[in-house]
Amino acid sequence: METIRTVAEMERRASELRESGAVIGLVPTMGALHEGHLSLIRRAAGLADTVVVSIFVNPTQFGPSEDFESYPRDVERDAALAGEAGCDIVFAPEAHDVYPAHYATVVHVQHLTRRLCGAFRPGHFDGVTTVVAKLLNIVRPHLAVFGRKDGQQLAVIERMVADLDMGVRIVPGDTVREPDGLAMSSRNSYLSDAEREDAVVLSQALELARGLFDSGETNAALVVGRMREMIESKETTEIQYIEAVDRATMDPVAELGENVMIAMAVFLGKTRLIDNMVL
Amino acid sequence: METIRTVAEMERRASELRESGAVIGLVPTMGALHEGHLSLIRRAAGLADTVVVSIFVNPTQFGPSEDFESYPRDVERDAALAGEAGCDIVFAPEAHDVYPAHYATVVHVQHLTRRLCGAFRPGHFDGVTTVVAKLLNIVRPHLAVFGRKDGQQLAVIERMVADLDMGVRIVPGDTVREPDGLAMSSRNSYLSDAEREDAVVLSQALELARGLFDSGETNAALVVGRMREMIESKETTEIQYIEAVDRATMDPVAELGENVMIAMAVFLGKTRLIDNMVL
Numbered sequence: 001m002e003t004i005r006t007v008a009e010m011e012r013r014a015s016e017l018r019e020s021g022a023v024i025g026l027v028p029t030m031g032a033l034h035e036g037h038l039s040l041i042r043r044a045a046g047l048a049d050t051v052v053v054s055i056f057v058n059p060t061q062f063g064p065s066e067d068f069e070s071y072p073r074d075v076e077r078d079a080a081l082a083g084e085a086g087c088d089i090v091f092a093p094e095a096h097d098v099y100p101a102h103y104a105t106v107v108h109v110q111h112l113t114r115r116l117c118g119a120f121r122p123g124h125f126d127g128v129t130t131v132v133a134k135l136l137n138i139v140r141p142h143l144a145v146f147g148r149k150d151g152q153q154l155a156v157i158e159r160m161v162a163d164l165d166m167g168v169r170i171v172p173g174d175t176v177r178e179p180d181g182l183a184m185s186s187r188n189s190y191l192s193d194a195e196r197e198d199a200v201v202l203s204q205a206l207e208l209a210r211g212l213f214d215s216g217e218t219n220a221a222l223v224v225g226r227m228r229e230m231i232e233s234k235e236t237t238e239i240q241y242i243e244a245v246d247r248a249t250m251d252p253v254a255e256l257g258e259n260v261m262i263a264m265a266v267f268l269g270k271t272r273l274i275d276n277m278v279l
Numbered sequence: 280m281e282t283i284r285t286v287a288e289m290e291r292r293a294s295e296l297r298e299s300g301a302v303i304g305l306v307p308t309m310g311a312l313h314e315g316h317l318s319l320i321r322r323a324a325g326l327a328d329t330v331v332v333s334i335f336v337n338p339t340q341f342g343p344s345e346d347f348e349s350y351p352r353d354v355e356r357d358a359a360l361a362g363e364a365g366c367d368i369v370f371a372p373e374a375h376d377v378y379p380a381h382y383a384t385v386v387h388v389q390h391l392t393r394r395l396c397g398a399f400r401p402g403h404f405d406g407v408t409t410v411v412a413k414l415l416n417i418v419r420p421h422l423a424v425f426g427r428k429d430g431q432q433l434a435v436i437e438r439m440v441a442d443l444d445m446g447v448r449i450v451p452g453d454t455v456r457e458p459d460g461l462a463m464s465s466r467n468s469y470l471s472d473a474e475r476e477d478a479v480v481l482s483q484a485l486e487l488a489r490g491l492f493d494s495g496e497t498n499a500a501l502v503v504g505r506m507r508e509m510i511e512s513k514e515t516t517e518i519q520y521i522e523a524v525d526r527a528t529m530d531p532v533a534e535l536g537e538n539v540m541i542a543m544a545v546f547l548g549k550t551r552l553i554d555n556m557v558l
Contacts (some may be wrong), residue, residue: 102390104442169291249381
């Protein structure tokens with residue numbers, strides 16, 4: 001497996017691969033790979049001839065009080081795991097290469113970024129869309145795989161790629177869960193034992209919502225209210241938001257139905273976790 | 280010569296051209312072609328195997344009180360002129376195809392867009408960078424030619440292309456002038472006889488500045504002051520701005536020198552014209 005550390009070298013290699021006729025698949029990550037990422041890499045390997053995994057803890061998508069500094073970093077470990085899952089090239093650039101002096105451009109997706117995480121993490125999605133636009137331009141993949149766990153991010157990126165005619169296929173990858181249901185996340189490593197125990201309530205609340213919907217309940221406020229009660233019953237939890245939204249527009253809905261996403265962000269102590277489900 | 284009217288067809292054709300190994304040159308225009316545009320097309324034809332000229336009066340780069348509705352449109356005339364200058368493909372899409380329902384993405388270049396035209400035309404450069412990013416993604420040219428007359432636009436686009444790793448060469452094309460010095464512009468057609476006569480003062484003021492600089496004067500405020508006097512001496516003129524800025528950053532400079540751009544926007548009656556010179 002190759003490791004590429006500069007933007008210029010990645011561009012050169014990508015253009016070589018394109019010209020050879022290889023189908024290129026990209027899996028953008030911030031490293032700290034877990035089974036969720038590995039399933040995305042396997043998905044890419046099943047669809048592409050050459051799989052590029054980018055590992056870049058992107059400073060511009062973190063807020064000033066967020067965990068940019070403490071975010072776990074171990075490129076060698078990540079590269080080994082990625083390779084086992086089918087990655088051919090790890091692209092791990094430095095921040096000063098991605099954002100050189102006088103860097104000034106932002107890709108902004110309106111509307112879809114206003115609610116949910118967008119409301120609580122100002123600038124976060126601008127950081128995400130900008131770095132993803134750059135990665136797509138540097139690697140020029142035929143397809144790129146993004147996890148459904150970041151449900152709003154997936155919708156925002158699909159919107160950007162369509163709007164800017166980027167000519168890449170966005171492939172969603174299913175959320176991978178721990179045996180008790182907790183969605184895999186690099187941030188799960190921050191949890192204390194008590195928080196880890198309580199964290200199971202996020203997926204349990206989604207299951208509760210699914211059960212209510214399956215038995216005919218379509219009142220979004222009622223279902224979200226029941227989820228809130230369940231989550232608030234745990235000691236270490238603090239809900240940032242739970243909302244039922246249209247999957248395509250991220251607009252809130254009053255009625256549950258097809259293509260409705262129920263999404264949440266919940267603090268377990270100081271650790272903020274997200275999870276969602278599309279009906 | 281081919282005329283392509285849809286985004287999908289242009290993408291298909293561009294990908295066919297790319298695969299054939301042809302070097303593609305793009306000249307983005309809003310139509311109303313004049314000798315300035317034609318010189319850009321000729322420049323592209325000298326550098327590329329296939330020249331695409333886009334003709335699209337982009338609504339998002341006009342302000343609410345600007346001339347979007349009245350902007351001259353005649354695709355057949357433009358296509359004929361473009362063809363004579365060496366254009367192979369005219370790409371003239373409809374606005375609803377470029378910006379379909381639920382369109383939500385903006386490419387924004389910070390800093391360089393704050394001054395000069397950016398200060399007086401809020402949102403203008405977002406409209407420009409967004410549509411240029413889209414055109415570059417749709418046509419996937421190896422090079423794209425932009426006129427130096429829109430000096431700030433050229434700097435902003437160079438910044439965007441570098442920042443987003445767009446992998447296209449931006450080729451600047453010199454300003455073409457009428458025999459009396461007036462820079463060619465589609466908006467010159469709006470001028471009354473009296474305004475047309477006065478309009479020569481824009482290039483005369485730039486010549487004055489060049490003369491002062493060549494004879495050793497480097498005080499930007501003094502030179503701009505002399506330009507102002509000259510332009511204000513004409514009855515139909517009203518200066519919006521004259522500034523000496525660093526060509527790369529668009530920051531104002533106190534001292535004239537290499538890579539300083541002196542740029543201006545001046546109203547002749549209701550018609551706003553721009554011109555500039557790089558020392």
